[in-house]
Amino acid sequence: MSGCPYSAPSFPIARQCPFVPPEEYRAFQQQPGPARIRMWDGTHAWLFTRYDDVRAVLGDNRFSGNPGVPGFPSLSAARNAVLDLEPAFIRMDPPEHGHFRRMLTKEFMIKRVEAMRPRIEAIFGRLLDELVRRGPPANLVEDLFLPFTSEVIAGILDVPREDHGFFQEQSRLKVLLDADPAIPKAASERMLSYLDTLITAREKDAQDRDDLLSRLIVEQVRPGNLSHRELVVMAELLLMAGHETTANQMALGVYSFLTNPDQLALLRADPSLLRGAVEEMLRFHTIVHYNAFRVALEDVEVSGHTIRKGEGVVALISGANHDETAFENPERFDITRKAGHHVAFSYGNHQCLGQPLARLELQTVFGSLFERIPTLRFAIAQEAIEGKGDHFVQGLQTLPVTW
Numbered sequence: 527m528s529g530c531p532y533s534a535p536s537f538p539i540a541r542q543c544p545f546v547p548p549e550e551y552r553a554f555q556q557q558p559g560p561a562r563i564r565m566w567d568g569t570h571a572w573l574f575t576r577y578d579d580v581r582a583v584l585g586d587n588r589f590s591g592n593p594g595v596p597g598f599p600s601l602s603a604a605r606n607a608v609l610d611l612e613p614a615f616i617r618m619d620p621p622e623h624g625h626f627r628r629m630l631t632k633e634f635m636i637k638r639v640e641a642m643r644p645r646i647e648a649i650f651g652r653l654l655d656e657l658v659r660r661g662p663p664a665n666l667v668e669d670l671f672l673p674f675t676s677e678v679i680a681g682i683l684d685v686p687r688e689d690h691g692f693f694q695e696q697s698r699l700k701v702l703l704d705a706d707p708a709i710p711k712a713a714s715e716r717m718l719s720y721l722d723t724l725i726t727a728r729e730k731d732a733q734d735r736d737d738l739l740s741r742l743i744v745e746q747v748r749p750g751n752l753s754h755r756e757l758v759v760m761a762e763l764l765l766m767a768g769h770e771t772t773a774n775q776m777a778l779g780v781y782s783f784l785t786n787p788d789q790l791a792l793l794r795a796d797p798s799l800l801r802g803a804v805e806e807m808l809r810f811h812t813i814v815h816y817n818a819f820r821v822a823l824e825d826v827e828v829s830g831h832t833i834r835k836g837e838g839v840v841a842l843i844s845g846a847n848h849d850e851t852a853f854e855n856p857e858r859f860d861i862t863r864k865a866g867h868h869v870a871f872s873y874g875n876h877q878c879l880g881q882p883l884a885r886l887e888l889q890t891v892f893g894s895l896f897e898r899i900p901t902l903r904f905a906i907a908q909e910a911i912e913g914k915g916d917h918f919v920q921g922l923q924t925l926p927v928t929w
């Protein structure tokens with residue numbers, strides 16, 4: 527921790543290797559308490575990277591996740607432009623947050639999601655068949671994972687197939703961090719406008735339909751618990767959070783298996799390792815690597831350090847998931863480890879609502895991809911595969927493969 531504000535490291539800190547968190551996190555983890563960091567706009571915040579500290583911050587409602595509260599740390603101008611738009615419940619604090627989240631909990635419960643397994647496996651099976659029929663080479667991000675995750679979430683919301691390309695592109699633009707702020711802002715506005723039109727039409731015949739948006743219209747909008755506009759904002763969150771993240775995680779999972787053939791051999795020899803392998807890839811990559819920005823609503827002590835009211839805090843789940851006090855030899859991709867206590871879906875009241883669905887989709891992919899295409903390999907040199915360094919969600923630009 528530095529006493530002089532001018533010597534505080536700038537955040538975000540660049541990764542030395544695109545697929546593991548910056549080495550500096552490890553140095554921060556050696557000291558108790560947070561590190562002082564300087565944000566792009568010259569303000570300062572407290573950075574937590576230790577597993578216990580990250581959970582302590584994320585589990586404490588005295589820290590607000592509302593970017594409108596003075597002192598909330600700013601990641602970039604492009605990110606601010608997105609956060610300035612109408613907030614979805616992901617940016618709200620209790621009790622408002624719970625009011626909206628509760629409308630969705632039953633929809634994403636494990637049991638409900640498990641009932642979708644046959645349909646989800648059938649979608650992936652069909653897309654994989656088509657890929658194999660077209661033959662190599664392929665870009666797995668565009669040719670398989672984005673179509674798969676988009677079809678799943680769009681099916682739940684009943685968003686027309688011809689619009690999948692549109693919402694994939696808006697999601698890609700919305701998570702850019704270094705772009706002209708007008709770009710993510712316009713992308714989000716286009717999505718909201720699109721969903722406004724879709725939901726306006728859906729309001730007419732919702733009682734005759736059986737998709738998630740129709741159920742929300744009948745059960746929440748009509749009785750007056752949710753406004754039309756609030757549903758539009760909620761739908762944007764679901765559609766975007768529901769496909770981009772999971773597709774990125776799949777691409778990075780394939781990358782990890784192809785660069786760790788011993789782990790792939792283990793999985794192929796013993797399919798009962800599948801669930802653990804999915805937890806390990808979630809831990810290892812922690813794709814939502816900049817999510818947990820908070821501001822203290824009152825003085826709060828964490829790990830012997832008092833965060834003053836109005837001070838910003840960054841609690842990095844990517845750091846926590848690579849903390850050696852919680853995961854032995856954290857830089858090793860090891861599908862046999864017990865990784866279930868990772869915080870890749872965050873922790874506390876904003877913990878990912880879609881995690882049962884994300885897990886099911888990942889299990890579907892890694893339960894069949896390498897069996898169906900056993901000779902799958904990179905179509906370009908491994909070093910030429912680029913991580914999405916400047917995105918809010920970590921992933922791969924493209925994943926060119928052959929077989």
Ligand code: HEM
Binds near residue numbers: 627767768876880
């Ligand atoms: C591998 C895939 C996924 C990962 C790693 C992931 C990760 C996360 C993380 C870290 C958060 C907390 C964000 C924050 O605090 O700012 C979150 C929240 C959320 N995620 Fe996911 N997610 C994934 C897939 C999904 C899917 C498939 C859905 C489907 C609907 C979804 C819906 C949501 C929602 C609605 C929230 C907000 C929860 C709240 O604030 O109460 N996510 N996710």
